[in-house]
Amino acid sequence: MELHWAWVSTATLATCYVFVAIFLRRLNGWYYDYDVKLTKKQLPLPPGDMGWPLIGNLISFIKDFSSGHPDSFINNLHLKYGRTGIYKNHLFGNPSIIICEPEMCRKVLTDDENFKLGYPKSIKELARCRPMTDVSRAEHRHFRRLITAPIIGHKALAMYLERIEDIVTNSLEELSSMKHPVELLKEMKKVSFKAIVHIFMGSSNNQHVIENIGTSFTDLYNGMFSIPFEVPGFAFHKALKARAKLAKIVQPVVDERRLMARNGAEGNNKDLIDILLEVNDEENGQKLKDEDIIDILIGFLFAGHESSATALMWSIVYLTQHPDILKKAKEEQEEIMKTRVPSQNRLSLNEIKQMVYLSHVIDETLRCANIAFSTFREAINDMNINGYIIPKGWRVLIWARAIHMDPKYYPNPDEFNPSRWDDYNAKAGTFLPLGAGSRLCPGSDLAKLEISVFLHYFLLNYKLELINPECPVTCLPSSKPIDNCLAKVIKVSSN
Incomplete structure (x- = not known):
């Protein structure tokens, strides 16, 4: 009898839980639908699921991405609501519209009049950059032209090629000399960080920055999609401390470079930091504040090294896992070396341009690894997208991963196949x-140049031995093996 009542009680509690869960989730959805009707919107919200009150669908998002099955999140929406390409949802503290069809994605990304940057609060705080975000469209264009001048164009890339090449060759030699396995992702972050510091801050004082960074950027990155609680023990709090540390490290470099400028000692080749010190704020005609300069430098250093390092790690892993692709990529590099004149002992930009197959390897890596699963915007006005309303103030998530893994645009999307890019004209918005x-x-x-140089030397002279070939993958905050790709870098040639 007692066992019977235990089963009855358990079943009753389970039934009540399911009922309450369904009721609360539906109530949350009704609330947002009613809000749209109450404000007399002419169009309905897209189909979708607003999740639980307050937390929305964050739990299922974290579950799918941390387990290494990020596509499950979108696939569940497809199965439940059809392939409409646009869904209502609630993520990272805000009601959101998820978009995963090329034409709609492109429309949102190119419409600066109706959509602005709309990243979660945690990212806004940790990656704050007033001169690039909290300004008018005209001011943004002005700053963008000025700060990208040192890193785009043939002349700029040619100037940095030698710096990158030295860092790459020295790093590969050092890695191959290590007797114990290394975490490849961490090592690629070191390589990429050295390159980006050289490029943005010059070579005069970058050793101070490199030696004192420690794990600050890793802590910063881990807090990007965290709950923004400024309480010890939370990832966001740790990330804020890391950002403050980075600002203290960069400040002396800014001070020194300003002093050099006053004394006329900055030289002919100006780095990004020199240009920032000369910039006038169009709004008030004054020079940028130190806080703004530091924000820009930290933002560029963070974005530049984190994304490049992840792409670099995955490109090496994919090549290692596919010997036939590695062989083809290596043969292309060997052919480039055969046609080089004897007096040339360094890579040239013309040689980089000849690396057609390697460029396809990089593009395929960016498609498969999907370093950023989504781009974030916020609706400035009520917008009509395919007959659905995007209410003013709602966040819009351009879910690039859903497009990159869609068999409609990329047959056998789970297959790593650089040859799919041969004579392939990607439809606008699909990449x-x-x-x-x-x-x-x-x-x-610049990122593609850095990856190309590294892969050139890796393919010719080294190989990777994975310690845990079947290591599980997590996709939070970005795609990576949970062991950070534990491996040995082995030298196979002295050429």
């Missing part, structure tokens, strides 16, 4: 690893 429109990543050419 968005670095964004689009006025917010397109300004350092995309």
